Amino acid sequence: MGAEVIYGKQLATEIREDMKQEAAELREKGIIPGLTVVLIGDDPASLSYVRGKQKASEKIGLASNLIELPENTSEVELLDLIGQLNQDGEVHGILVQLPLPDHIDDQKVIEAIEPQKDVDGFHPINIGRMMTGQDTFYPCTPYGILVMLKRARIALEGRHVVIIGRSNLVGKPVGQLLLNEHATVTHCHSRTENLQHHTRHADIVIVAVGKPAFITGDDIKEGAVVIDVGVNRVDGKLTGDVDFDSVKEKASHVTPVPKGVGPMTITMLLSNTIQAAKSIHNVT
Ligand code: GUN
Numbered sequence: 001m002g003a004e005v006i007y008g009k010q011l012a013t014e015i016r017e018d019m020k021q022e023a024a025e026l027r028e029k030g031i032i033p034g035l036t037v038v039l040i041g042d043d044p045a046s047l048s049y050v051r052g053k054q055k056a057s058e059k060i061g062l063a064s065n066l067i068e069l070p071e072n073t074s075e076v077e078l079l080d081l082i083g084q085l086n087q088d089g090e091v092h093g094i095l096v097q098l099p100l101p102d103h104i105d106d107q108k109v110i111e112a113i114e115p116q117k118d119v120d121g122f123h124p125i126n127i128g129r130m131m132t133g134q135d136t137f138y139p140c141t142p143y144g145i146l147v148m149l150k151r152a153r154i155a156l157e158g159r160h161v162v163i164i165g166r167s168n169l170v171g172k173p174v175g176q177l178l179l180n181e182h183a184t185v186t187h188c189h190s191r192t193e194n195l196q197h198h199t200r201h202a203d204i205v206i207v208a209v210g211k212p213a214f215i216t217g218d219d220i221k222e223g224a225v226v227i228d229v230g231v232n233r234v235d236g237k238l239t240g241d242v243d244f245d246s247v248k249e250k251a252s253h254v255t256p257v258p259k260g261v262g263p264m265t266i267t268m269l270l271s272n273t274i275q276a277a278k279s280i281h282n283v284t
Contacts, residue, residue, distance in 0.1 A: 003226075003251040006152050008144065012263035015147075016060050019270055023061035026277060033277035034063040035093040035119065035269075036085055040078065040104070041071035046097050053095070056266045062273055063090065075104045079112050086114040092280055093119035093273035098169070116280060119272035122168070130173065133180050137272045142174035144264030145206065145227055146181070152253060154204070154225055156181040162198050164188045164215070164241075165208035170229055174206055195219075207241040217246030225253040229261050 023033060035057050037050045050066060057064035067081070078096070085091050094117045100106050110118075115125040121137035129136035138146075149156060161178050165171035166189040175185045188198050190209075199205050199219045207215050208229035220226060230241030240257030247254050255261055278284070 003248045003254045004152075005248070006148055006253050006255045007259055008148055008255060008261050008264040009259035011148060011151055012267040015267050016056070016270065019267075019274060020060040022274055026274070026283065027061065029281075029283065031277055031281050031283065032061075032063045032090075033092050033274050034065065034090045035095065035273045036065045036067060036088075036091045038067045038069065038078070038081065038085075038094070038096045040069050040073050040097070040100055042068075046099075050097050053266055053269060057270060057273070060270055062270065065091075071101055073101075073104075075108065078104060078109060082109065082112045086112075086117065091117065092277040093117055093269075095120050095269070117276055119269055119276055121173070121272065127173070130180075131176055137275070138177060138268070139169060139173045140268040140272065141170050141229060141261060141265045142177050143268040143272075144261060145174055145229070146177050147268070148227070148255070148261070148264055149204070149225070154253065156183045156204075158182060158184065159203040160184045160186070160201060161204040161206065162186045162188060162202035163206045163208070164192075164195070164199070165206075165210075165229070167208065170208040171206075174208075178204075209241050211241055212239050213243040214241045215247065216243040217248075217250040220247060220250055222250055223252045224250070226251045226255070227261065228255050228257050230257060231262065 039050050054064045054066050085094050094113050096109055110122045115123045118126050118137055121139040126136045130138055161183045163171050163175050166187055175187050179185050186198055188195055196219050200221050204225040206227045212232045212234050226247050228240035228242040232239050238258045
C-alpha cells in the first residue's frame with residue numbers, strides 16, 4: 001500500500017493561482033505588492049534561493065527587487081539600507097537572506113526591519129504575536145507546513161507532534177503554530193536522549209536537522225504523518241532528512257524532497273507580501 005505522498009508543489013501551484021488573481025485585483029486599485037530581497041555575498045545556495053523567490057514573485061504579478069551587496073558590506077551600511085526600505089512606499093515586504101556574514105549581527109538586522117514589512121516573520125514583535133495566538137506574519141516554512149497539513153485534512157487537535165530540530169527559522173516556530181492548533185508538541189534536538197522513544201510515539205513527525213536519511217521507517221509508528229524539511233545535497237542530488245522509501249512503507253502520509261515543503265515556503269512568502277501590501281494600504 002504505502003503512504004499518501006503530500007506534494008507541496010501541487011498545492012503551491014493552486015495557491016499561487018489564487019494569489020495571482022488577488023494581486024491583479026490589488027493592481028486595479030493601484031497597489032502593486034512589492035518584495036525586496038537583500039542578499040549579502042555570493043553563496044551559490046543563497047543566490048539560488050533568492051532567485052527562486054524573485055521568479056515566483058514576478059510570476060504572480062508582484063514587484064520584485066533583488067539587492068545584491070558584496071560580502072564586505074558593513075553592518076552599518078546594511079542597517080542604513082533597511083532604514084531606507086522601511087521608508088519606501090513601494091516596498092511592502094523586506095527579506096534579508098540568512099545566514100549573514102560573521103561580521104554582521106543577524107538579530108540586529110532582523111530587529112531593524114519594520115514589523116509591518118517583516119514578511120519572514122522573524123521580528124521579535126511578530127514572534128511574540130504568534131506566541132500569543134494573534135494574527136501576524138508567520139515564518140514561511142512553518143506556515144507552509146501548517147497549510148499543507150490542513151489541506152491534507154490531517155487532524156491536529158490533541159495529536160502528538162514530535163519536532164526534531166530547534167532552529168528559530170523552523171523548529172521553534174512550527175511547534176508554536178501547531179500548539180496554537182491544539183496539538184501536543186514535543187521539541188527534540190541534538191541533545192535529546194533516546195530520540196527514537198519520542199519519534200515512535202508521535203502521530204506527526206517533523207524533521208528539520210539537515211542530515212540525509214536521519215529518520216527511517218524503524219523510527220516511526222505505523223500510520224504516522226512525516227514532514228521532511230531537510231534540504232541536503234548528496235552527489236549533486238537534492239534530498240531531505242527522511243529515508244523516503246522505508247518511511248513510505250509505514251507512514252500514512254509523507255512529504256517528498258524535492259516538491260514537498262520547499263515550494264510551500266516560497267508560496268507563504270508571497271502570501272505574506274500580499275498581506276503586507278493590504279495592511280499598509282488598509283485594504284481588507
Ligand atoms: N535562509 C534560509 N531560509 C530562509 C528564510 O526563510 N528567510 C531568510 N531570510 N533567510 C533564509
